[in-house]
Amino acid sequence: MTILDVAERLAQTRGYNGFSYADIAAHLGVTKASLHYHFPSKADLGCALIERYQAGFSAALEVINSQSAKPMRKLHQYVGLYDSVLRNDRMCLCGMLAAEYETLPAPMQDRLKVFFDINERWLTALLQDGRRSRSFSFKESAKGRARLLLAAFEGAMLVARSYGDSSRFQSAATQLLKNLIGG
Numbered sequence: 281m282t283i284l285d286v287a288e289r290l291a292q293t294r295g296y297n298g299f300s301y302a303d304i305a306a307h308l309g310v311t312k313a314s315l316h317y318h319f320p321s322k323a324d325l326g327c328a329l330i331e332r333y334q335a336g337f338s339a340a341l342e343v344i345n346s347q348s349a350k351p352m353r354k355l356h357q358y359v360g361l362y363d364s365v366l367r368n369d370r371m372c373l374c375g376m377l378a379a380e381y382e383t384l385p386a387p388m389q390d391r392l393k394v395f396f397d398i399n400e401r402w403l404t405a406l407l408q409d410g411r412r413s414r415s416f417s418f419k420e421s422a423k424g425r426a427r428l429l430l431a432a433f434e435g436a437m438l439v440a441r442s443y444g445d446s447s448r449f450q451s452a453a454t455q456l457l458k459n460l461i462g463g
Contacts (some may be wrong), residue, residue: 281308283318288329292370296326296380296388323385326377330391333373334398337361341402351410352457358403359453362433366446375434400426407460416460425460432456 286307290299301312301322319325344357365372374395381389403426410416418425436452 283308283315283325284329284332287325288333288373289370291326291329292365292373292376296377297383323387326385326388327391329373330377330388330395334391334395337395338398341398351406351413351415352460354406355410355457355460358406359433359457362437363446363449363453366437366440366449371437371441372434375437378434379438396430399430403429410460418460429456 283304286304287299290303301315305312305315315325319328340361341358344354347357348354362372374392377384377388377392378396381392384392400423404423407416407418407422407425411418411422420428433449433453433456436449439452440446440449
């Protein structure tokens, strides 16, 4: 396991403020000084975590785009990204960090916004395609609906986690997707 693997797991389960270099060092059996060699500050580590997570999420979005032309199928696969994280007893890294936004260093805050902006743009484009193909029907702008979906998925993860019941997330996601068909 790498430093980033351990730090990501800790951040997804405890939050950014819920772990220290000592936790990572203990898990890896190394000194804190060796961690500081790779990431001089916790903010550097946090930025690297977000960048890696975003790269992985963006790659997953590219796979979704390449696997299907059907908007609803793509949206189901997108929901599956969140669901798989939750089923592994974790939270979306950026959703977890967003809950701590005010306490994060500014560079991390900036990177969080980039993550959510990328997701919003991807969802907006998907919703526009779905509306054009008559797969989706909704009254507000595609961007407005994309913001609603992103916020709802992230929030549904938090609530499901509170109950230790991933089916709560699936239930909310299913209803959100059904609402796209009926307007």
